Amino acid sequence: METEQKMSFQALEQTKTRVSTNPDIHEKDKEQIEDFIRKKKASVQKSTLSHIASRIQVVAEYLDKPLHKVEKRNLENYVGDLNQGNVKKKNGEPY
Numbered sequence: 001m002e003t004e005q006k007m008s009f010q011a012l013e014q015t016k017t018r019v020s021t022n023p024d025i026h027e028k029d030k031e032q033i034e035d036f037i038r039k040k041k042a043s044v045q046k047s048t049l050s051h052i053a054s055r056i057q058v059v060a061e062y063l064d065k066p067l068h069k070v071e072k073r074n075l076e077n078y079v080g081d082l083n084q085g086n087v088k089k090k091n092g093e094p095y
Contacts, residue, residue: 012037012039026066033057038057058095062087 008091019025019033033056040049060067062081065076081087 003047011052012046015050015053015057019053022057022061023058024064026068029060029067032067058087 016034020030022030025033030064033053036056037049037053040052044052057069059075059078062078063078065074078087083095087095090095
């Protein structure tokens with residue numbers, strides 16, 4: 001259990017680092033993601049929080065626009081592309 005918690009913490013920290021250093025994510029969005037992580041730390045398991053944060057990063061990169069400017073139709077298009085296998089991991093596999 002302790003090893004699992006340590007791995008979850010490491011994954012969360014790695015995700016936070018990837019988000020904060022990603023030039024494709026708008027600075028305002030980075031601040032909002034960090035704020036979200038900070039607020040959720042008390043109520044969500046670290047492994048879940050790490051997963052959520054990494055998915056936010058994927059969405060932000062895919063949409064290629066600041067998250068604070070994303071509209072409902074942008075997310076609907078993303079979900080459609082995700083369901084059709086058009087959203088790819090860095091290794092080329094679909095999510």
